[in-house]
Amino acid sequence: MAEWNAYYQNEDEYVDRDEFEVDYKCAGRDSLVFLVDASKEMFIRGEDGEPSPFDMTMQCVHSVYTSKIISSDKDLVALVFYGTEQSKNPRNTFEHVYVYHDLDSPGARRVKDVDGLRGENGAQVADETMGSGKTNLVEALWCCSNLYSDVKLRLSYKRLMIFTCRDTPHRGDCERDRQARTKAGDLKETGVVIDLMHLMKPGGFDVSLFFCDVVSPPEDESELGLQMEPCGKLEDLRKRVRAKEMKKRSMASLRLNLCLGEGMNVAVGVYITVRQTKKPNAVKLYRDNNEPVHTKTRLYHTQTGSLLLPSDTKRAQVYAGRQIVMEKDEVDVIKKFSDPGLELIGFKPMERLKLHHHLRSALFIYPEEETVTGSACVFTALLRRCSERNVFALCKYTQIRNSSPRFLALVPQREELDEGQAQIEAPGFHGIFLPYADDIRNLDAPQLPTASDAQVDKMKEIVHKLSFKYRSDAFENPVLQQHYRYLEALALDPMAPEHIEEHIEDHTVPKVKMIDQCLGSLAQEFKDLLSHCRYTATNIVTSWPCVCSAEEAGGAEKKPKVEMSEDELRARVQKGTLQFGVKVTGTKKRELIDTLKAQLAK
């Protein structure tokens, strides 16, 4: 009956199907093991009150757990400590290795567990449960490798992150080091990617002493594999973990041909770098045992009551009173225009890409050298020249079989690195969806008067006062955060949802008080300018006589705000001290006023 379900699920032809979701499922689960050093050194607080390396690590693990729950709750995560006094692992065959969480998808209990390891209290809890003892990374790595093999699911991506502040875990025991390297080699052979999240230690962390042979090599010779600088700040560590943890998943992407012309097919992968994370749908549970139930949809014949097969049905639409009937196959095939792929139409100067031509989140296109050799080279050449010439490539895009074409503007994006050589922007093309004629609405814009220069200038002051540095990751979705906050609380204590009054911090709500304070009198001044212009044009002259005359002297007609009483100004004008006895170097209003103010201040 399973096929039945699949058959009727997408009944509405025009509901956006999440076509990429399919790929995620086939790809298997991603897995991530946190291997954390629990030696004494990890619990030493940094100078200037920085949290201890252990504390920082737990904060990171906590945020990875919660973000996994929100964005990819099928992924498996494990938390393993090494250098512990106590040992706890599946077969208890490894010493000084403490498997806190084995590989599983994170849930409320785990989040709470990790939460309990944070801060001062957390250090105490860790000490009581695990303690610090001898370090044997060989055993630790071996144990991790067993965690992977114990999982019955297909794993698509295996990552191991080592968190430590000690560059010589075995204190120079060469034999141990050698064994650990070998063990790490085994893990890497089986597809596990090993990363080092090394933390600040007095005297600096020397990667070359041991760890450089443990971690995975960069994916190609040019990738900056190991960051030499250890993390001293929680924010840095979080960013580093996030960047690694979010490692592109080529399995989840779509492999297509970018056809430049007949016989010239470049293999590319299509990725989604931005996609709206929505609140998940509710699941139905059986009342008696809270176990999930699944639904089956069946079609019956109303008269005979007999079960209908898909082939017993057709599709119909009614227009102008006439019913038009088609086979289900016909309905599908109507949507087919061409085979999946990207087809180059031509190039356009970048200014032809209109800001308001936006329909849905953009795609990211990166070459697939593994599919067609030579792809990366053409791609790089195209990327470079498009970027240098400030043009975009216009492409016809057919996502999957039987999906109708859309046009994409491929906007070049060259690689950008920050000071620490970490990638800020990946090299590739952003694919911006362009609207068809049908997608653009005709609007009737109202005819209204426009603002005067004085009004615009006043507004500029307001804008300046409230300007900030926008970062795309600065806003959390309050709806999601609240949803998961409640769920977490309910999962831990189903009886007491009322207690959850802990409010999430909602950054989408404007901080009205702060804004008002920042603006001060500016808001009123802007409003005054509005009413002046409309009702009492003469008021402006009468209320600002001196300034107006001063402005005329400067050749400007705007009304600046001069911090000086009107009377004083008037007096000075009368005395003649407002004459420009100074050299006016600029003609900009700002400069004139500054000069004026400076002169008056004398």
Added chain:
Amino acid sequence: FQQNRCNEYSPGNVLVSVNPPLLEISGSCPCVLPNKDTLVLCLDVGFSMSNSATGQEPPFQQAKKVIQKFVQRQVFAENKDELGLVLFGSDNTKNNLAKDDQYQNISVHRHLMIPNFELLEEIQNDVQPGSQQADWLDALVVCMDLLQNETLGKKYERLNIVMLTDLNTPSSPDQLDIIIGNLKRAGITLQFFLPFPVDGGGSNPPHGGKALSREQQQGLEMTKKVMMSLDEEDVTGVCNPDLSVFKRVEKRPMAWPCTLTIGSSLSIKIVGYKAVCEERPRKSWSVVDAQTHQKDDIKRDVVYCLNDDEETEVQKDDTIQGYRYGSDIVPFSKVDQDQMKYKTDGKSFAVLGFTKQSMINRHQFVGTQVLKVFAPKDDEHAGVALSGLIRALDDLKMVAVVRYVYARNGNPQVGAAFPCIKEKYECLVYVQLPFMEDLRQYSFPSLENNKKYTPSEDQLSAVDSLIDSMMLVEEDGEKKDLFKVNHIPNPQYQRLFQCLHHRAVNPSVPLPPMDPWLTTALQRPLAVATRCQAPLETLKKKFPLKEVVKKKELKTSKELFGNSCLGTGRSTSLAELFGNG
């Protein structure tokens, strides 16, 4: 009529413009306002319409196609526009004005009615070329008479007459001024579709066709006179439109009145409209019984099953709701749900702050629409205030970052309001920005710093020639864009309506192939395709591409980890890679 040149595909066609641009009408009371058009198609079926140069489709067939396409669009648009059809040069005579030898061979084939499939079938089967000739001016008068009589007492937004003729009949110009006067008085707009291009003047022989006859030249002069004296805009009506395009299903823009706030003391009244949004057909497919074609013969039934081996069915009443929290499933009562829902006070367009436009990445736009935000129509105060903000932002190259809430208890968004200053209006353009949870910051291996992939100068210049040859915007003089996506109708719906029409009129025939114009409209323009041939060949030579034969797919974890205790892995020295320290 139908000189489709793929590279000059211009959907700014005339019949589309017959419909008035949508006026701002609030969505609440559409029935009160007349939003109907009336149109009479006036088709020349006279014998000269059947003549054509060898290899060309006779004007009659072209005109018939135009009419079919137009009626099709009207049928699928399902609006209340009424349509009439008048044939002239027909063998029979059927009109109110016919008397003695006046207004002969002019037949009112269909009175003003909402078009339907019956009309389409009639056009397909019954409208055939005649053996007579009739004066096109007489036919015009019959159409005017039809419009006047049949719209009496009804309200219409516009009255239109569309004339399809080769102008190959002698007509008497003596009544011309009176006719023009009447057209003006009645507010009737007129359009011509002629089977030859009308540029320069009628005396030049049209490209690729035979020279115009004397009658045609004279007719063209008269046509121009009529059009000139009516309305300048309509002169452009004399051209070859591409009528294959189905009329887009226009929706009235829904006004979203709100207040833009900056802190507690500054608020500006605004109205938002969806400006860009993926348009979908209004109708979807319903499932019908294959035999009876009846929807009611089919009943859909949803059952709930336990995840046990027997898939035991349980009653819906015995199920409760829950949500996943990672590996946990948390049962959730309705009360819980109400309590935990994020609540918003109501509509909001509140400024959180301002930032440089360069801080906003275009490729990070999310959401599925773009709003344009104006001040309310008659609110000058708001107009000036908003204009102040728009201009300030524009001068400073900044945007407002705002919290947007559509309605009470709607999900809040954070978005950017960009300033937009056009010749005729100013507005803010609002686009949603991502939340932290929406971002996937993947990193990719470097391309340009990788020696393996670094293109040579030679290769780069090959790419340059390709770009040169494939520029879609021609730089010389007026910048002409050869491929405007925003002028292409969504091909999915064009194809859908083509098939629906076909099936409606020919129920038992397989679906037709794709309209050739549609295929062409989606391809590289011919001029560009020709131009880029040589550069493409060079490119192919300079960049050898080779498909990799896939090795066996990744081994499963079980295979890989079967003997996890074996330690045979070679230890790679990475020291070299990291520069030995």
